[in-house]
Amino acid sequence: MRPEDILMPSPSGVCCKLGGFHIDPTRPVERAVITHAHSDHARAGHRAVLATQETLDLMRLRCGENFAGTTQAMAYGESVNLDGAKITLHPAGHVLGSAQVAVEANGLRVVASGDYKNVADPTCAPFELVRCDLFITEATFALPVFRHGDPDAEIAKLLHSLTLFPERAHLVGAYSLGKAQRVIALLRKAGYRAPIYLHGAMQNITNYYIGRGIALGELRPARGASKSNLAGTIMLCPPAALNDLWTRWFPDPLAAFASGWMRVRARARQQGVALPLVISDHADWNGLIATIAATGASEIWVTHGQEDALVHWCASRGLKARPLDIVGYGEEEDVADTAAGDGGNDDAAAPPLSDGNRDDDERP
Ligand SMILES: [Zn+2]
Numbered sequence: 303m304r305p306e307d308i309l310m311p312s313p314s315g316v317c318c319k320l321g322g323f324h325i326d327p328t329r330p331v332e333r334a335v336i337t338h339a340h341s342d343h344a345r346a347g348h349r350a351v352l353a354t355q356e357t358l359d360l361m362r363l364r365c366g367e368n369f370a371g372t373t374q375a376m377a378y379g380e381s382v383n384l385d386g387a388k389i390t391l392h393p394a395g396h397v398l399g400s401a402q403v404a405v406e407a408n409g410l411r412v413v414a415s416g417d418y419k420n421v422a423d424p425t426c427a428p429f430e431l432v433r434c435d436l437f438i439t440e441a442t443f444a445l446p447v448f449r450h451g452d453p454d455a456e457i458a459k460l461l462h463s464l465t466l467f468p469e470r471a472h473l474v475g476a477y478s479l480g481k482a483q484r485v486i487a488l489l490r491k492a493g494y495r496a497p498i499y500l501h502g503a504m505q506n507i508t509n510y511y512i513g514r515g516i517a518l519g520e521l522r523p524a525r526g527a528s529k530s531n532l533a534g535t536i537m538l539c540p541p542a543a544l545n546d547l548w549t550r551w552f553p554d555p556l557a558a559f560a561s562g563w564m565r566v567r568a569r570a571r572q573q574g575v576a577l578p579l580v581i582s583d584h585a586d587w588n589g590l591i592a593t594i595a596a597t598g599a600s601e602i603w604v605t606h607g608q609e610d611a612l613v614h615w616c617a618s619r620g621l622k623a624r625p626l627d628i629v630g631y632g633e634e635e636d637v638a639d640t641a642a643g644d645g646g647n648d649d650a651a652a653p654p655l656s657d658g659n660r661d662d663d664e665r666p
Pocket residue numbers: 338340396417634
């Protein structure tokens with residue numbers, strides 16, 4: 303038996319014939335194992351879904367009650383057997399509930415990482431290294447130019463800007479699931495105690511994080527806050543909302559954006575971001591190659607982003623490597639949770655917290 307007899311690429315995602323399931327399928331299937339709740343990985347419409355409890359709950363929040371026929375929750379480290387294939391979920395360190403999927407059969411182990419980062423994050427369990435024969439890695443930031451650096455130093459830049467411009471509202475663009483909560487937790491860790499304001503599109507997901515025991519301090523909805531109250535505050539919103547009309551409502555707004563893409567200065571400029579914050583929930587180049595080496599895998603499949611450079615690096619190290627051309631990953635749209643938003647009116651009485659903003663900025 304070879305690793306590719308356990309998992310094989312298919313047009314709808316990686317498939318385990320033996321166990322009769324797909325991992326993060328991009329089309330509806332009978333049985334899906336889902337790594338995490340970002341919309342490019344977690345789609346509605348599968349007959350049966352196996353994932354962590356957090357991923358199932360977040361899918362329910364984002365896609366509605368009937369997002370799957372049946373669901374089965376698995377804790378990290380727990381295993382199930384599906385027709386001779388043993389599945390175990392391990393923390394991926396990407397967002398709350400994110401998991402790597404280990405599949406074992408006939409003494410071979412294959413690990414599909416989903417999205418991952420090997421950097422501490424106060425809002426989710428740390429990445430766990432799993433030794434394996436075949437490792438399927440993401441490649442969102444798989445170019446040597448991507449070095450994410452220290453997230454605490456980026457948060458310090460934001461706090462410094464607040465002291466320089468104490469009258470300006472600091473609008474921080476951040477993905478609704480994972481990044482927003484991480485930025486808040488990092489601000490608290492840095493000692494920032496003031497209330498933080500939230501765009502309506504991120505309220506439900508953030509409340510879910512709080513319900514799972516993640517301390518985020520005092521949060522307030524931006525809706526209903528008076529303009530004078532917002533001077534000198536931090537306000538989080540989906541990145542696409544940074545350029546919306548509603549930002550005009552804020553006192554002298556200063557746009558920040560927390561993303562690994564902010565390493566590319568031209569991109570920050572092009573998006574009108576005055577304060578780029580390089581904070582990513584994906585491994586950077588060094589994180590990717592260190593992880594690949596540490597898994598001990600002799601074969602690497604690369605998906606989801608800048609495959610070529612990573613495939614080349616693997617080959618130069620004597621590893622068997624190939625890109626997986628699965629269409630549909632890396633388009634992490636920042637879908638608002640179902641109860642948010644008021645349709646985007648632009649009256650002066652309250653900021654219009656439109657939830658219709660597609661956030662497709664996870665693309666290169
Ligand atoms: Zn993701």
